[in-house]
Amino acid sequence: MTTRSVDPTICRRLINAGVHPLLARLWAARGISDPAHAHQTWSAMIPPQQLTHATHAAALLADAIAARKRMLVVADYDCDGATACAVALQALRRMGATVDFLVPDRFETGYGLSPAVVELAVHHPGGRPDLLITVDNGIASVEGVEAARAAGMDVIITDHHLPGDTLPRALAIVNPNQPGCGFPSKHLAGVGVIFYLMLALRAELRRRGAFADDGPRLDDLCDLVALGTVADVVRLDANNRLLVAQGLQRIRKGRMQAGVRALFAVAGRDPRNATAFDLGFALAPRLNAAGRLADMSLGIHCLLTENPDEAAALARQLDTINQERRGIELAMREEALSVLATEAPARAASVCVYRPEWHQGVVGLVASRLKDTYWRPALAFARCDDGTLRGSGRSVPDVHLRDALDLVSKRHPGMILKFGGHAMAAGLTLPEAAYPQFVDTFDAAVRELSGTDRFEPVIQTDGSLEADFATIEVAGLLQQQVWGAGFPAPVFRDTFTVLHQRVLKGKHLKLFLQRGAQRFDAIWFNRNENLPEHTELAYRLDRNEWNGRVTVQLVVEHALPA
Structure with a gap:
């Protein structure tokens, strides 16, 4: 186990700006040196015009809307692709576009805008589209774009994946990772890229006088942006944390898409206490299951519908598919481990x-x-x-x-x-x-x-948790923050005396610990071996709600003999 280093000067600067002392230490250890970088308001977001080709692509879309061209969004079959598709359709329809979507079948046509997908687009039930818009794919679709051009369809690519040596000949490519793009955040998810383009489109339509007022609100789509961003495990840099924070704020206030609300319900999670963990480990797997085993259009329809009853029915279907996925995965995983154990x-x-x-x-x-x-x-x-x-x-x-x-x-x-x-x-x-x-x-x-043939996991911790901060209030404060890839949730490291321990359901270790004058309930998930009486633990500070009572709970992640 290692302990993250903290610059005390930066820590004091954050505290002097009004940041909670523990948060100041945690943020400083994760690279936040300026209080302004912790701001998670829309005014702190990187402007859309800094994203290469976003303004150009917005003008092309505005022209297409004015010419009443038929558009087709070509999505991807994971959660990022599904949320990106939902954002594109909702925003484009609000701005007057004639648009539908097509999501490739993982097993029939494979990933991205392939020539086979172009053939499906040509024969789309809504009619042959004039313009294809990719979301969360397309940067590698050189052949697919040529097939679309040959079929008389234009293509705008929005993607975040790394490009190959050759770029597709699309009308525009909006991707922070394409050569020459100076956008400061290289970690936008696919849903973040299309959200940025929709903001740029609204700005372009405003410039053209297309709206009697400011045009449609788009911030009410940020629950989808947050879900897709967390699900795709992109680095949560300052801009992505802002997008996720805004989405979580709306969800906690009950202002979310009907489908997102329904997914919280089938997952048994309370949206009033929504965290990035809920998005990544409760909602995303249920959406991803549709793309893995069935048809992701099911998930996209769930995110698009405004009817709560329809959303609930679709969410239940997704939950059933996810249960099937779990069974298949467990059997495959056990077989794989068995094979590797005997044929190491x-x-x-x-x-x-x-x-x-x-x-x-x-x-x-x-x-x-x-x-x-x-x-x-x-x-x-x-x-x-x-x-x-x-x-x-x-x-x-x-x-x-x-x-x-x-x-x-x-x-x-x-x-x-x-x-x-x-x-x-x-x-x-x-x-x-x-x-x-x-x-x-x-x-x-x-x-x-x-340069090596062996890799060792490094468990990074935030050092000791001050006794005064081991409280329900601080646990709640930490829970409200946005943690994830590249901005990991805090893990503390302290030595405890194990007063009592027992195994729950044959697989979870329940602990009663003491540190100084403080005693704690703790749990170590998926651990069924007892610990020595004195042990050093790496753990997360959590709130445990049971029968209406809220207590502090430590969630153990690693142990060393004291």
Whole structure:
């Protein structure tokens, strides 16, 4: 375990600006040095005009609306893509556009604006569109954009993924990660990019005098922006924290989409106490399950409907699909761990597993569990109907996964049929015959890029929690903040005496602890082994609500002998 360093000068500056002393210490340890960077009001948001091509794309959209052109949003089949699609449709319709959506099928057409998706767009039930707008995809769709152009359709791309060597010939590309874009936040999710474009479009329509007043409000879509941003595990830099904070504020006040409210209900969570954790671990998996096992249009309709009864029915369907997903994932994960236990590879740098009968939509979740178990880059593969293998991977901070796949692709042309993704997650397709060689070459690429064959997880803590701050009020204060990727929730480190301990339901360790004069209830989830009487714990400060009573609870994450 390590302790984050804190500059006392910065900490004092934040305290003098009125920040709670504990928050000041936590923020300073996470890189906030200026009180202004902690502001989470709309006025602190980076302006849309700083996003390359946003103003140009807005003008193109305004022209299309004026010409009554038919638009089609091409979405992605994950939570970021679904929320991005919902934001695009709601905003465009409010601004007078004729627009519908199309979401690719993970199993039939694959990811992004492929030529197969263009063919579906040409025969869309609402009629052939004049303009395709991608959300959360498109930056790698060189062939798809050419197919759309050949079919007489224009394309505007909005995406946040890293581009390849060649950019598609779209009318405009709005992506903070494209070459030459100076947008200060490179971590916008797909839903953040389309939200920015919709703000730019409204500004353009205002300039043209299209509204009798200021035009439609768009801040009421920020619950969707927050959900997609947290779900995609993008870095929560200052701008993303602002977007998430605004969304959570609306949710806590009960001002959210009917579908978001319904998802909170089926997840058994109270939106009045909504946190980023709820978005990422309760709502997002239920939406993602539709894209993994069924059809993500189900999730998009849930986010679009204004009818509470319809939203509730769709949310229940999503919940049922998610329960099915859990069962499939558990069986696949246990099989993968069993295989690796009996056929442990000599390689130490990576983990690859393949079973032809596995579900394509769940391999990414299996890869994530294997990455956590073995703490190394992990890939899981299943067989597609065409005989190719579809893989999904997750990585550790030491290895940029897309770069590793790119290195394999360049060293062995033709081995990988296609791939894409970013540092921590990626997907790829292989010929089945290439799998054995790929396992070796991928491992070699991981070793080459990292310079090592062993990775150790580092548990970063925020040091000791001052006794005066181990309270329900401070736990509530921490709960109200936006924590997540790149801005981790605080984990404290202290030595305790274990007064009592027992295992709940065979898998959770319930503890009664003492530190000085203070006594605490604590729990360690998914731990069924007792601790020594004196132990050093890494833990989170939490509020536990039970039968209307609120108490402080410590959630243990790691232990060392005292």
